[in-house]
Amino acid sequence: MPAVAAHRGSRRSAHPALRFGRLAAMGTVAALILIAGVWGSWGTAQHVMLSKGREQGTMTVSECSGDVCTGTYAPTSTGSRARAHVTIDEAVAVRKGRTYTVTVKPGSSDVVRSGPAGVLYAWVPLGGALLLASVVVAGGLRLRRAAWVLAGVGIAQLTATFLVL
The missing domain is CATH 1.20.58 (Methane Monooxygenase Hydroxylase; Chain G, domain 1)
Structure with a gap:
């Protein structure tokens, strides 16, 4: 036992x-x-979200191929410069011919959508x-x-x- x-x-x-x-x-x-x-x-x-001091502007999408879209960049923030060629992921639901507010990734020609759509997508x-x-x-x-x-x-x-x- x-x-x-x-x-x-x-x-x-x-x-x-x-x-x-x-x-x-x-x-x-x-x-x-x-x-x-x-x-x-x-x-x-x-x-x-931490866009203060970063280049901000608008991107007009001119071409999409593969998983990337390209277009022109027009600055809206001070210190930002215009670019003839920037890229954005096509997965962000961008369409050819449309204009989107974007933030430029530092040291590159890549941009990400900004505003509410960009925050939610991120x-x-x-x-x-x-x-x-x-x-x-x-x-x-x-x-x-x-x-x-x-x-x-x-x-x-x-x-x-x-x-x-």
Whole structure:
């Protein structure tokens, strides 16, 4: 009998340790997903959101080929110079012949959309990460309300981006 009692005692003490391990592992996975979303977004978002002191203007799209569109750049900020040839990702939902407000990436001829459309587009990777993290939070951490909040914010961000672009 004492061997059975000892076995039951070790089994009871293992349950909280396993639960803590699951929470720690899933919490780490959810945090890494969110960090990756911010990291993926920041490459573009920094140019759009921290635009003070950067060259700002408008781009008129003249040609699109592959995944890049090209056009002319007309400055609207002081210290900015006009350019005959700048490029923007076609994935930003640009159309030939249209004019868009843009910010020039420092030291290049690449531009990113600015304004509300640019900000929302820059944070699309974070929106996707929020949706993915909500699954981990709901299933791994069993925090359903927090998961619904993450999913709701992710869906709202992606939907707003879709509507604005």
